[in-house]
Amino acid sequence: MKMSAAGRVNLVAAAVLLFSMAGAVATLYVIDNDDQVRRGAVAQDALYVSSSTTLRRMSLGYTGLLADIYWTRAVQYFGQQHHADSGDFRLLAPLLEITTELDPKLLPAYQFGANFLAPKPPGGAGLPGAALELIKYGVEHNPDHWQLYYNLGFLYYTEFKDYAKAADAFRRGAKLPVTSEFMPILAAQMAQHAGEFDTARMLWMTTYQSTKEARIRQNAVEHLVALQVDEEVTQLEQVVAKYRELKGRLPGSMSDLERAGFIHGTPADPKGHAYKLMPDGRIEVQDPKEIYFITKGLPPGALPPQPPREPQPKTDSK
Amino acid sequence: MNPGPTNARIGYIAFNTFREAVRDRVLYNLIAFALLLSGAAIIVGEISIDIERLVVVNLGLTAVSLFGVVIAIFIGIGLVSKEIDKRTLYTVLSRPVRRWEFVLGKFLGLTGTLVVNTFFMAIGVFLALLYVADKFEKMDLWVLVALYFIVLQFLIVCALALFFSSFSTPLMSAVFTFALFVIGSLAEDMRGFARTTHGVAGWLATAIAYLVPNFSALNVISQVAHGDPVPGRLILYNTVYALLYSAMAISGAVLIFQRRNLK
Numbered sequence: 001m002k003m004s005a006a007g008r009v010n011l012v013a014a015a016v017l018l019f020s021m022a023g024a025v026a027t028l029y030v031i032d033n034d035d036q037v038r039r040g041a042v043a044q045d046a047l048y049v050s051s052s053t054t055l056r057r058m059s060l061g062y063t064g065l066l067a068d069i070y071w072t073r074a075v076q077y078f079g080q081q082h083h084a085d086s087g088d089f090r091l092l093a094p095l096l097e098i099t100t101e102l103d104p105k106l107l108p109a110y111q112f113g114a115n116f117l118a119p120k121p122p123g124g125a126g127l128p129g130a131a132l133e134l135i136k137y138g139v140e141h142n143p144d145h146w147q148l149y150y151n152l153g154f155l156y157y158t159e160f161k162d163y164a165k166a167a168d169a170f171r172r173g174a175k176l177p178v179t180s181e182f183m184p185i186l187a188a189q190m191a192q193h194a195g196e197f198d199t200a201r202m203l204w205m206t207t208y209q210s211t212k213e214a215r216i217r218q219n220a221v222e223h224l225v226a227l228q229v230d231e232e233v234t235q236l237e238q239v240v241a242k243y244r245e246l247k248g249r250l251p252g253s254m255s256d257l258e259r260a261g262f263i264h265g266t267p268a269d270p271k272g273h274a275y276k277l278m279p280d281g282r283i284e285v286q287d288p289k290e291i292y293f294i295t296k297g298l299p300p301g302a303l304p305p306q307p308p309r310e311p312q313p314k315t316d317s318k
Numbered sequence: 319m320n321p322g323p324t325n326a327r328i329g330y331i332a333f334n335t336f337r338e339a340v341r342d343r344v345l346y347n348l349i350a351f352a353l354l355l356s357g358a359a360i361i362v363g364e365i366s367i368d369i370e371r372l373v374v375v376n377l378g379l380t381a382v383s384l385f386g387v388v389i390a391i392f393i394g395i396g397l398v399s400k401e402i403d404k405r406t407l408y409t410v411l412s413r414p415v416r417r418w419e420f421v422l423g424k425f426l427g428l429t430g431t432l433v434v435n436t437f438f439m440a441i442g443v444f445l446a447l448l449y450v451a452d453k454f455e456k457m458d459l460w461v462l463v464a465l466y467f468i469v470l471q472f473l474i475v476c477a478l479a480l481f482f483s484s485f486s487t488p489l490m491s492a493v494f495t496f497a498l499f500v501i502g503s504l505a506e507d508m509r510g511f512a513r514t515t516h517g518v519a520g521w522l523a524t525a526i527a528y529l530v531p532n533f534s535a536l537n538v539i540s541q542v543a544h545g546d547p548v549p550g551r552l553i554l555y556n557t558v559y560a561l562l563y564s565a566m567a568i569s570g571a572v573l574i575f576q577r578r579n580l581k
Contacts, residue, residue: 060503061533062383064376064540072366105544108368213367 050094052101059102067103074099074109078116078125089125092116096134100141107145110138114151115216118159122306123219128159146183147210149173153186154203166190182206197231222307225270226293229285233297236267236275236283250281269297327415328423335427336434339393344431347385348438354381359446370450375461375543378443383468383539385439386432387499390472393431394479395491397424398575418572425480425568432472440465457545463553464542470560471536475499477567478531484571484578502531531563 003011049055059066074095081089096113100106116124118131132155138148153169156162167190174183182202189199201224208220239262243251246260254277257263266274273286275297285297292307339345355378362373398421401407410420440462447458478498482491501508505527512523536556538548 057504057507060500061537062376062380062539064372064543065380067540068362068366068369068373068376071369072362075366103540105540105546106369106372112367 050098052098055098056102063102067099067106067109070095070099070102071106071109074113074116082122085122087121089117089127092125093127093130093134096130100134100137104137104141107138107142107147110135110142110148111151111211112213112216114155115219118155128155131155131159144176144178146173146176146179149176150180150183150186150206150210153190154207157190157203163190180206180210197227201227219307222292225291226295226304229269229291229294230296232267232269233275233283233285233294236263236277237281237296239263240277240281240283244281250279251277253277324416324419327419328426331410331415331420331423332425332427332430335397335424336430339428339431342393344389344393345435345438347389348435348442351381351385351439352442355442355446356449359449363450371447372543374443374446374450375464376539378439378446379461379464379468379539379542382436382439382443382465383471383537386436386468386472387475389435390428390432390475391479391492391495391499393428394476395483395488395495397428397480398483399488399491417575421480421484421568421572421575425476425564425571428476428480429469429473432476433469436465436469436472455545457542460538460542460545460548463548464538466553467536467538467556470556471533473560473564474502474531474533474567477564477571481567481571481574484574498531499533502533503537505530505532505534532559536560 049058055066056063074092077091077095078089081087081092096109096117099109099113103109114131114135117134118124118126118128120126132152135148135152135155138145139152142148149169149172153166153173156166156169167187170183170187170190173179174187182205186199186202186206189196189202204220204223204227208217208224211217211220239257240251243257243260243262251257251260254263254266254274257277258265268274269285269291271287271290273290276284276286278284283297284299285291285294288294288298288302289305291297292305295304298304355374358377359370359374363370366373398407401410407420411417443461443465444454444458447461448454475495479491479495482494486494508523508527508530512520512527515523535552538552541548
């Protein structure tokens with residue numbers, strides 16, 4: 001069957017279209033995966049417009065959408081730098097600042113933004129000062145949201161160990177008509193029992209309950225597990241000290257403690273592994289790498305184990 | 319054309335304008351809108367944190383507004399000139415149709431097209447909201463107010479496009495209308511500038527600030543995205559303002575079109 005001239009043109013045009021489209025995609029793929037070509041040309045590492053006022057004007061009033069874009073960019077930036085183990089988070093604070101100045105009511109940017117900024121690497125950017133500024137700006141523009149007072153108090157508690165300011169933040173949050181049931185208790189406990197396990201447990205419980213974000217919840221769970229281990233190790237070491245006081249020597253094994261009536265059964269960590277009694281009377285966990293953030297039960301000189309890298313921050317709210 | 323009463327004649331022109339816009343595949347933009355919104359609703363949960371609802375409202379309403387403004391400008395500027403180029407205007411005006419009826423009919427036809435377009439887009443926004451939030455909340459009602467303000471915005475843009483097209487070329491009309499849209503979107507900055515300027519410059523700046531359309535007061539997208547209520551007074555003021563401003567621009571268009579030599 002003979003093809004008409006128009007048919008031939010259509011065929012050739014369709015072939016060229018498909019070929020060039022495939023070629024363009026393939027070329028872009030090569031560019032994306034060639035570190036030599038991409039060096040110094042990553043758009044993610046550039047902040048083309050750093051003034052929120054200019055951006056606000058350029059947006060012609062559609063600031064909400066622009067703020068959402070900048071927030072997404074901040075999340076992606078943090079995720080990529082965190083995943084690449086870069087330790088360089090210099091754009092994170094400006095991105096969050098622009099986001100919140102474009103939309104001062106964008107609560108996730110304060111809550112999660114502070115969570116990205118404050119913790120030391122590798123968990124975060126190690127910029128607690130920037131996190132504090134961000135949350136303060138959030139409180140100033142959203143004085144009716146108890147979560148921001150909670151974030152402020154939490155930041156003072158965990159990063160600055162400033163229990164008086166933490167108590168003040170919890171107290172201000174507790175006064176709001178809609179607030180967490182834990183806020184008044186936290187405000188009260190912070191003054192007298194700031195360093196105690198129950199206070200820390202309540203803080204992490206509130207964190208867990210006040211977010212739907214999977215990464216934050218997982219982090220809170222891991223801290224709660226670590227707190228349990230720290231508390232149990234502390235209690236066991238107190239028991240060992242009492243045994244020594246009573247018998248004049250250290251126990252040789254957990255069975256000695258059980259026989260003396262100090263404990264019932266073999267105590268185990270939340271992962272189900274029995275605690276080890278060391279010859280010097282210290283208590284250690286079986287596998288320190290399994291339980292993140294613990295400060296007790298570690299071999300001498302060991303640093304608190306940190307969780308492994310995650311691919312990208314992701315939400316489970318849907 | 320059936321001569322009939324004025325209302326019938328205006329309605330006939332409006333209906334034909336609407337039909338022509340539909341024939342020009344204007345409503346095809348709904349496909350792009352649907353793809354944009356459904357794509358955003360699905361993807362944003364994967365690439366961002368905790369802003370699914372905000373993105374649907376912000377992106378949805380911004381798209382409704384910008385798509386509508388673009389349609390208003392590009393159709394509005396051709397409403398008169400196209401009829402002259404195609405010489406259909408002479409046929410219309412040779413019948414017992416007054417020029418002002420023609421202008422008003424065109425205006426109502428275009429705004430009608432945009433209202434229908436906005437209606438379908440609004441359905442898209444609410445479906446996307448339902449997808450990301452699983453259920454509607456009371457605060458979603460404020461999205462309707464934002465959509466109403468967007469329609470008011472279209473009234474003004476359509477009127478301006480028609481006004482400029484009554485005496486200028488389509489290209490220049492598009493430039494003038496778009497420039498006024500940009501300036502009007504920065505109306506609050508302009509009034510702020512006027513307040514800080516004194517003397518003649520101050521008077522001039524104040525006059526310009528009050529004469530250009532104030533689109534910033536009509537933009538409550540960010541506010542409703544957070545579920546913040548819109549005061550009833552603002553709804554009333556914006557309605558009155560948009561109607562008066564549109565009436566002003568349409569009257570201007572009628573005045574010019576009445577005097578225009580169409581031979």
